[in-house]
Amino acid sequence: METTKAVYQMIEGELTRQLFAEATDLVYIFDTQGNILFVNRQFEHLTGSGQEVFYGKPFGSLFGEAHLDTAWNNYAKTLQGETQQCELCFKNTETLYEHKTFPLRDDKKNIIGVMGIARDITARKQREEGLVSLHVFIEKCMVEHAEKLRAVNEELVEEMNCRLRLENELKQTVEKHQKSMNGLVQTMALAIESNDNYAAGHQARVAQLTRHVAGEMRLSKDRIDKLGMAAAIHDIGKASVPARVFNKTEPLTEREFAMLRSHARTGHDIVQQIGLPYPVAAIILQHHERINGTGYPLKLTGKDILLEAKILAVSDVVEAMSFPRPYRQHAGLESALVEISQNSGILYDFNVVHACLAIFNEQGFRFEQEPQANMRLFEDVLVKV
Numbered sequence: 001m002e003t004t005k006a007v008y009q010m011i012e013g014e015l016t017r018q019l020f021a022e023a024t025d026l027v028y029i030f031d032t033q034g035n036i037l038f039v040n041r042q043f044e045h046l047t048g049s050g051q052e053v054f055y056g057k058p059f060g061s062l063f064g065e066a067h068l069d070t071a072w073n074n075y076a077k078t079l080q081g082e083t084q085q086c087e088l089c090f091k092n093t094e095t096l097y098e099h100k101t102f103p104l105r106d107d108k109k110n111i112i113g114v115m116g117i118a119r120d121i122t123a124r125k126q127r128e129e130g131l132v133s134l135h136v137f138i139e140k141c142m143v144e145h146a147e148k149l150r151a152v153n154e155e156l157v158e159e160m161n162c163r164l165r166l167e168n169e170l171k172q173t174v175e176k177h178q179k180s181m182n183g184l185v186q187t188m189a190l191a192i193e194s195n196d197n198y199a200a201g202h203q204a205r206v207a208q209l210t211r212h213v214a215g216e217m218r219l220s221k222d223r224i225d226k227l228g229m230a231a232a233i234h235d236i237g238k239a240s241v242p243a244r245v246f247n248k249t250e251p252l253t254e255r256e257f258a259m260l261r262s263h264a265r266t267g268h269d270i271v272q273q274i275g276l277p278y279p280v281a282a283i284i285l286q287h288h289e290r291i292n293g294t295g296y297p298l299k300l301t302g303k304d305i306l307l308e309a310k311i312l313a314v315s316d317v318v319e320a321m322s323f324p325r326p327y328r329q330h331a332g333l334e335s336a337l338v339e340i341s342q343n344s345g346i347l348y349d350f351n352v353v354h355a356c357l358a359i360f361n362e363q364g365f366r367f368e369q370e371p372q373a374n375m376r377l378f379e380d381v382l383v384k385v
């Protein structure tokens with residue numbers, strides 16, 4: 001009874017009464033026997049009963065069955081001097097309250113009861129649950145997204161492997177095609193040279209020189225390869241010229257000249273039929289054109305002649321003059337270089353001549369194949385035509 005009195009004395013002050021009355025939180029005080037000593041006016045709003053109805057009843061009567069253990073535990077620990085915090089629902093309501101309880105002490109610091117403040121945390125809980133739901137939703141989305149990404153990634157890897165396989169197969173096919181094409185060109189070159197001893201080694205030497213000049217002029221590897229291919233068979237059209245024309249010792253007639261000159265177009269037609277890559281056939285067609293329009297078969301001028309054909313033309317002349325030809329002494333390399341120098345910009349492309357002179361005079365270029373000692377001395381058809 002004394003403690004009860006002491007508690008009432010504590011809360012009967014005007015200031016305390018007002019504080020409890022105006023507080024938006026629920027305030028309660030239990031005595032050390034577990035009975036309710038005080039509840040503030042907020043309980044009236046919660047339960048619809050007057051404050052006095054609660055006084056003297058066990059504090060457990062405030063809480064629902066499900067929360068009784070927690071409430072008792074909280075109460076017992078607070079009585080031992082500990083400040084407690086827990087979440088509890090009052091009886092007949094699902095509103096969740098955060099309870100903070102602390103021991104109530106008299107002047108001598110003796111514990112004379114338990115005071116509690118309860119705050120409605122429904123809104124906060126809803127926000128927290130909302131955040132948890134959002135977090136769960138985001139996590140789920142991320143997992144789904146990651147799975148989709150993994151699937152896309154696997155598809156990409158598969159596609160990349162497939163593309164690599166195809167690229168590899170294509171590369172092998174191209175290499176095989178390239179090999180068979182090179183073989184074909186070599187066979188064609190041998191075929192014409194076996195038919196015409198004059199041409200023996202000529203095309204190979206011209207091909208060697210064209211590749212060097214083209215390299216000096218910084219042409220791409222692909223262009224150099226195709227130019228080399230064209231040079232290796234540039235006189236293939238001569239296969240269609242009768243042997244008697246080559247063997248003739250008397251001056252050639254106009255008709256015979258025309259037959260010889262036809263080798264450029266015939267060579268072009270043969271190569272085109274075979275399907276060698278562009279511009280091999282065009283280079284062969286133009287290898288006797290001159291930049292001032294005095295060449296054949298089309299009398300093209302410089303701007304219409306392929307650079308590759310201009311390189312082949314210069315290399316062809318240099319080789320032809322450097323090696324022995326039937327029925328006359330060969331002019332020699334020096335004369336050949338004088339010939340292209342003098343006609344640079346007239347018959348021959350200036351830049352091509354410049355590059356050709358550079359590789360002979362500055363880089364010491366020499367033909368790999370020497371003239372064959374047993375070569376038949378035929379009419380120098382190249383110089384004639």
Ligand SMILES: [Fe+2]
Nearest residue numbers: 234235287288
């Ligand atoms: Fe020719």
Ligand SMILES: [Fe+2]
Nearest residue numbers: 234235316382
């Ligand atoms: Fe030639």
